[in-house]
Amino acid sequence: MNDTQKLPTRIKTIWRLSAVGSLVFGLILSALLTLPHLFWHWPLWLALVGVGLTIVWVIVELILVPYRYAFSGYRITDTAVEMSSGFLFKERIAIPIARIQNVTLEAGPLMQWQKLEQVVIATAATEHDIEGVEPEVAVQLRERIMRRAIEVQDEEF
Missing domain, CATH: 2.30.29.30 (Pleckstrin-homology domain (PH domain)/Phosphotyrosine-binding domain (PTB))
Structure with a gap:
């Protein structure tokens, strides 16, 4: 697209804050996964996997902000x-x-x-x-x- 308009650079701040929101949400869900471990003796690794996946997801999301901006x-x-x-x-x-x-x-x-x-x-x-x-x-x-x-x-x- 020849005369494509770029988004303002401030949108990258919004995207980064969105990634932080994903981190908070994912960590809360992971913390909730410890409840079945405490009450019903489910394996603790479920919560740890949740934390790991959350952290990986947020890192990928943050790494992709400049890429997302460059091609939007x-x-x-x-x-x-x-x-x-x-x-x-x-x-x-x-x-x-x-x-x-x-x-x-x-x-x-x-x-x-x-x-x-x-x-x-x-x-x-x-x-x-x-x-x-x-x-x-x-x-x-x-x-x-x-x-x-x-x-x-x-x-x-």
Whole structure:
């Protein structure tokens, strides 16, 4: 995709914090796996495997942040919203403008902290998102996509 727009670099902070959240969640689940050991004498290695898998998962997630950033982008054409990610496992999504029903902007606490917004593009069948764009860009994207979607729908009738 030639004129692909990159996400702001602050999205990497969100992804790293998400990995930390995965670590906390995984460690809590692993700690809960010690309860069957205490009450029913299940093997303790179940909890240890849980801790090990959690740590490996988080390390992989953190290592992949720069990779994920390098290959994530989007562009808006007259006919579609195109999103791309990945190098080894490429994913390219093209959402036809004519199928778009709604575009919303979302920002959870971490996104608000980093002053970013998520553009959620809804069709009748599914939703896709452009995660982590500047608020001004998000508003422009929403208006541009919806204006073009209305134009295309008017052309069809």
